[in-house]
Amino acid sequence: MIPAERQQTLLNLIHQQGIVSINTLVEKLGVSHMTVRRDIQKLEEEGKVISVSGGVQLLERLASEPTHDDKSLLATKEKIAIGKEAAKLVKPNSTIYLDAGTTTLEIAKQIAHEKDLLVITNDFVIAQYLMVNGQCNIIHSGGLVNKSNRSSIGELAAQFLRQVAVDIAFISTSSWNLKGLTTPDEQKIPVKKAIIQSSQKNILVTDSSKYGKVATFLLYPLNTLDMIICDQGLPENAKEAITDMNIELLLV
Numbered sequence: 001m002i003p004a005e006r007q008q009t010l011l012n013l014i015h016q017q018g019i020v021s022i023n024t025l026v027e028k029l030g031v032s033h034m035t036v037r038r039d040i041q042k043l044e045e046e047g048k049v050i051s052v053s054g055g056v057q058l059l060e061r062l063a064s065e066p067t068h069d070d071k072s073l074l075a076t077k078e079k080i081a082i083g084k085e086a087a088k089l090v091k092p093n094s095t096i097y098l099d100a101g102t103t104t105l106e107i108a109k110q111i112a113h114e115k116d117l118l119v120i121t122n123d124f125v126i127a128q129y130l131m132v133n134g135q136c137n138i139i140h141s142g143g144l145v146n147k148s149n150r151s152s153i154g155e156l157a158a159q160f161l162r163q164v165a166v167d168i169a170f171i172s173t174s175s176w177n178l179k180g181l182t183t184p185d186e187q188k189i190p191v192k193k194a195i196i197q198s199s200q201k202n203i204l205v206t207d208s209s210k211y212g213k214v215a216t217f218l219l220y221p222l223n224t225l226d227m228i229i230c231d232q233g234l235p236e237n238a239k240e241a242i243t244d245m246n247i248e249l250l251l252v
Helices: 002-017 022-031 031-046 077-086 103-110 124-133 154-161 186-198 234-242
Strands: 019-021 049-052 055-058 094-098 118-119 138-140 144-145 151-154 166-171 180-183 197-205 217-221 227-230 248-251
Touching: 002 019, 002 022, 002 031, 002 055, 002 124, 019 022, 022 031, 022 234, 031 049, 031 055, 031 234, 049 180, 077 103, 077 227, 094 103, 103 118, 103 124, 103 197, 138 217, 144 154, 144 227, 151 154, 154 186, 166 186, 180 186, 186 197, 186 217, 234 248
Parallel strands: 094 118, 094 166, 118 138, 166 197, 197 227, 227 248
Antiparallel strands: 019 055, 049 055, 144 151, 180 217
């Protein structure tokens, strides 16, 4: 059986059972543990499966973006730790972008006291927090308002972001895997792509609970990013693969 046939058989088994152990795959395919692990890694890089302890399963599909209120209740300790680590990368007299999200809000809380800093954001909660508590300068992107996410999306916001020069963009996501970042909301695509083009350094800030999820629209491949800041819950194989892509990985 050639690798492509073997990988398709592996995928068929996962679709049938949802989750399959490596030992079962070794027995069904009649190959070594090493071969099975290589096949899994290839499929994971293609965004088709996700490794779990002792086995492999299908990616979890994200049908809709969680609301801001829902996200604010999840992985709060991890987000605070990520926010603190990310803030260390912000230099005086720089321009940064904070993408809409509750993890990027934690970055805002850490850098609010900085006077010689320009913060650009499409997030109304971040802008409000910095207006009340911060000393830095603020620019909001404007654009179509996403009420549940409390942010601006769409082409108008993207048009503005294409006109700025950003030192560091801190990018958020609700779903990602080794293939890249995805979203179920088509209106987020132009905003995410615009800031990637306008920033010198692009950093994904995300807790590990979002890894292994996939949504309808691919925003960009993972190797578009310069760095990922995540928590220690990220699977070992993902850590290795990210390092192999020459993406700097900071774990908190």
